[in-house]
Amino acid sequence: MKKVYILTVTAGAGHLRAAEALKKAFLLLRPEWDVKLINVLDFTNPWFKKIYANSYLNIVNQVPEFWGLLYDRTDDKNIVKKTSKMQSLFNKISAIRLIEYIRKNPPDIAICTHFLPAEILASQKTKHKIRFPWVCVVTDYEAHMFWIYPNADIYIAATEHTKFQLRRNGISEKKILPLGIPIDPIFSQKKSKELLFKKFELKSALRIVLVMSGGFGAGPVENIVEQLQMVDFPIQIMVVTGRNKQLEEKLKVKKRIKPTKIFGFVDNIDELLTVADLLVSKAGGLTTSEALAKGVPMVIVNPTPGQEERNSDYILEHGAGIRVNKIDDLGFRVESVLCEKQRLNKMKLNAFKIGKPLSAITSAKEIIKRLL
Missing domain, CATH: 3.40.50.2000 (Glycogen Phosphorylase B;)
Known part of the structure; x- marks a missing residue:
């Protein structure tokens, strides 16, 4: 042994x-x-x-x-x-x-x-x-x-x-x-989108924007969720707050225009990424790799100088995401991607090509x- x-x-x-x-x-x-x-x-x-x-x-x-x-x-x-x-x-x-x-x-x-x-x-x-x-x-x-x-x-x-x-x-x-x-090898497993839509009680007619809070802090996440409410396109939002219980409870209390589901700490990010059309996140090495493995384009918000900026460079060079430097621009930039089905599908294909599940x-x- x-x-x-x-x-x-x-x-x-x-x-x-x-x-x-x-x-x-x-x-x-x-x-x-x-x-x-x-x-x-x-x-x-x-x-x-x-x-x-x-x-x-x-x-x-x-x-x-x-x-x-x-x-x-x-x-x-x-x-x-x-x-x-x-x-x-x-x-x-x-x-x-x-x-x-x-x-x-x-x-x-x-x-x-x-x-x-x-x-x-x-x-x-x-x-x-x-x-x-x-x-x-x-x-x-x-x-x-x-x-x-x-x-x-x-x-x-x-x-x-x-x-x-x-x-x-x-x-x-x-x-x-x-x-x-x-x-995690689980990212290589194919799972039924239909079953996951039922599991998470999602609407199949709406695009899904997944927000992962890691690295943002509470304030920016609240702002991100509010900016996504302004998207003039039929979307539903999923937010993962991780171990931040205070943020989770705060987000759950507020009523919103767009269907918005709040998750705390989860161990099934692979399932959330399977149903997502876009991921709003920081560009950490593991998060980036997990998104690419599932063919999900990234919307990288104000990447931290240093390794996160370098990671985001890789995503942008391969057409697998966009960079948003100011949260106030987020709704407009997300909408511009979702409104162009061909562009979104191309970004998904680009992400999948460079993913290594x-x-x-x-x-x-x-x-x-x-x-x-």
Whole structure:
């Protein structure tokens, strides 16, 4: 029986969802294996865990321009070289317990869906402290310098362009597999739209706009829903508020012109995307990949500077969505897409063409074939 560690960090939901998708894929292929999902922050000091987990979301939500500047400035070989020793020392001190655990309980392979554990494993491998192979999974459509660790045995990349970026920054081409960001294998399953329309009590004559609140915050989501009420086209709206119970209750209370269904935390996003005609969302790597897997064009609202802007570039370049920089323009822009059936269908086809619904399964298969 093989032992597989999937190392991640709960700073933003995408890294964790990619890790969960890979775990599910490995267990589907090798149910007898011991596959562990490890949140690296659980092995760090409590203060470090709290600061690291919250700092990204706090910066992105409160000062997104600063995050964009930080992202751009650190995406530079010279900057990374200057800060790498300090970063490595800081991470090592914070992750002493993780390093000890891995040395005492070595896996047959480790897979990283965040650059923090990738940096730790790369450092340990350079010092010959670990002997097992490890895999780096880039969870965005652009490979930032923080993802560059040449001693990784395999890289899973989103696209050919991501592969080019990794290769340009010193990763051997033979190590890079552009198989897509790993998403739950359930996105590859075809489900009956007719049955789902009945399940969610939807009207088949109306177009469906799905709003996912992740990354927006409460205020913008309320504004988005109100803007969609102004669309002069027969639509119905579904809103997923996630774990924000206050937002869920607030949205449920208000009466609206357009049929509007409010969902809290759900575990069937694949079903909601199956019936959706458009997705209004931020452009996180996992959300983007899930939408593409279901052939749903994205309406990307005011993407956060940094990786979200790069992800949205990919969508726009392939004609699989539109970008709306101001929420006040949202209703007009959505209406302009829905009013042109040919345009909407073309966008759906474009999304479907670049979607990779089996990304987690194909990644797990390649890892098994090459390293286990």
